[in-house]
Amino acid sequence: MTVMDQGNAHDLVRLLEDIPEFDGYKIELIDGNIKMQASATPIHNFIQASVASAFITRGWWSLTEQALISQVAGFEPKPDTVVTAAGKADDNANPFPADRVELIVEIVSTDKDSDYIKKRMWYARSGIPLYVLIDPNDGVCELYSEPHGGVYRTTRTSEFGEPVLLPSPFDFSLDTTSFRLYPPR
Numbered sequence: 092m093t094v095m096d097q098g099n100a101h102d103l104v105r106l107l108e109d110i111p112e113f114d115g116y117k118i119e120l121i122d123g124n125i126k127m128q129a130s131a132t133p134i135h136n137f138i139q140a141s142v143a144s145a146f147i148t149r150g151w152w153s154l155t156e157q158a159l160i161s162q163v164a165g166f167e168p169k170p171d172t173v174v175t176a177a178g179k180a181d182d183n184a185n186p187f188p189a190d191r192v193e194l195i196v197e198i199v200s201t202d203k204d205s206d207y208i209k210k211r212m213w214y215a216r217s218g219i220p221l222y223v224l225i226d227p228n229d230g231v232c233e234l235y236s237e238p239h240g241g242v243y244r245t246t247r248t249s250e251f252g253e254p255v256l257l258p259s260p261f262d263f264s265l266d267t268t269s270f271r272l273y274p275p276r
Contacts, residue, residue: 100125101160101186104167120167122209128200131171134227134271135198139171142196142225145265146174154180154187161189161217168210172196176260189217193260199226216241223255223265227273232265 235243254264
């Protein structure tokens with residue numbers, strides 16, 4: 092569904108979220124289009140829980156599928172994991188302002204174009220310092236950093252089983268040894 096009037100796009104997302112028949116769907120605004128995705132698969136959900144736990148046990152707030160907004164129009168993504176410092180969400184803002192986010196994690200499901208291109212561009216343009224892309228299709232993790240001019244200047248790639256070394260303010264390695272590939276379709 093394409094949204095022509097960007098001023099009402101966020102209101103349309105709220106409306107769709109309130110329809111009981113759409114419970115269980117992830118509803119996002121990506122590049123001016125409403126995207127609805129059915130519930131994620133067990134492998135996706137396990138990786139998401141593992142990642143969220145890694146941050147929570149270190150004192151960070153790890154918010155799953157939290158709607159985000161920024162000054163960049165046409166988007167209201169709900170990343171698989173949003174990481175922020177304790178206290179930055181005390182006002183319970185929803186959608187959550189992107190300028191309060193330290194790190195984003197997306198786990199690729201079926202729409203690679205969205206995670207690899209469109210969301211990555213929006214996260215960089217919105218000034219989110221770190222973006223971790225986990226792809227169970229290919230067994231790789233990509234860490235994007237140093238956003239500038241709508242792109243991330245630095246990319247580090249690792250394979251499942253190798254740690255993802257997170258820079259400051261985290262300074263720990265994300266353990267990927269338990270991550271699994273999606274089975275062949």
